[in-house]
Amino acid sequence: MITTDAWVLHRRPDDPAVPKRGELSRETFSFADVADHEALVEPLVGSWEANLDHALSRDPIDICRQRGESSVVLGNLAVVRVLRTGADVTSVSEGDTCLVLPFGECDRYGYVERVYAYDMPHTVGLLAKRTKLHAGILLPLPEDTPFSLAQWATYGRYFTAWDNWNVAHACWSAQMRDEDPAKHLVFGWGGGVAMAELELARRAGFRVAMTASTDARLSFLAEHGITGVDRRLFPDLSYSAEVADDPEALARYRASEKEFLRIIGExxxxxxxxxxxxxxGSPLYKATLKAMARQGVLATVGWKHGMTTSTLRASECIKRHLHVNTHVWRIHDSARIRDFQNATAWMPPRETVTTYAFDDVPQLAADYAAGRITTYFPTYQVNLL
Incomplete structure (x- = not known):
């Protein structure tokens, strides 16, 4: 057995008095020794992702119950160092610094079906001083990279963005083959994945814009050639059944929607x-659909607030809207995306990556859930080089 220091999420007791949201517990965690196809690694810098918040909030599923386990170690995106490999491993060696690809189980085309250290049973995640995983999901970093480990730790947002953008762009091009991208707008709600996609859209010649709710983030977007749209200009844009039933709330929503659509029009x-x-997700879906052009593409890789949406199919057909839904990326494309990042500096600047100490992971979780993190790229450091 291997024993390590880890942040652990326990299964929620069958007691309605216990809060639904879980907490991470610092404790000793044990797992079986490395099998022939596995590698023992020590995480160096990990990325805090939305799936971690979903797991802690137990929404949309209780991960421990889904996996049939009493406790789990989360964390599936990090830069790690290989400590030891199993007898059959030839793809990586002791001492290699690698990215962890979050593929627990793939379909025959290389797209993920179950995610490592999330809904894939019997996988031990990266919120630990040491862990083991299938060596096939380790991708070595380029030896000559000019970027820091903290910058590389954000790769999950970029790899996901690369995949989603290429599918969305191809879908738009299928209907708008002869159009000049410079005449068309790509717009995103604020977030690290959206920002990475907008950088690709800008390089492809599109107009690009994105919301931000702080002066610092608006300045950051401007520095990267992205038009920042102040989210504070339409504060009541979230729509729900409760808003629809409240005349005053509905009036505020309509005022915010009008201002938002005016800006998109400009x-x-x-x-x-x-x-x-x-x-x-769902709170902004009504405004999102109204803001789309004819032959427009709605592209998403998941949701932050509300996963259920309702669409009037006739309207979407008439407007020829295409809806693109992707998840993670194709495992076969991983090395290609890594090399593209390294060669083109499609990477967050060093100063935009915020790193928490391993001891402060619960604070990171709380700050993320409360929206107190100002960066698009929150990370945590586990082991020192």
């Missing part, structure tokens, strides 16, 4: 967003 010469990047 940015797009009245056409609407050609490609809308929406990783927020």
């Amino acid at each position: 940015l797009s010469d009245g056409a609407g967003a050609a490609i809308f990047l929406d990783n927020i």
